[in-house]
Amino acid sequence: MKISCPYCGNDTDFYEVAEGVTITTFYVQNEDGSFSAVSDDSEIQGEVRLFCGECHKELKEYHNHFLDMLF
Numbered sequence: 001m002k003i004s005c006p007y008c009g010n011d012t013d014f015y016e017v018a019e020g021v022t023i024t025t026f027y028v029q030n031e032d033g034s035f036s037a038v039s040d041d042s043e044i045q046g047e048v049r050l051f052c053g054e055c056h057k058e059l060k061e062y063h064n065h066f067l068d069m070l071f
């Protein structure tokens, strides 16, 4: 089953917005003094919401479906 935006009919483009995100990035300092990122870690404290990529309306009722279909 595919979802489509009830407001504009879009069924291809969607985005998520996460609130209260802490991103920790780990670096190593190289011989020449430059830094390289080795890994990063993000932690979401706030709410994550799904939006239509066309009309930018929030699609609250489809978020669980979106998470189930995310691979």
Ligand SMILES: [Zn+2]
Binding pocket: 005, 006, 007, 008, 009, 010, 052, 053, 054, 055, 056, 057
């Ligand atoms: Zn839409």
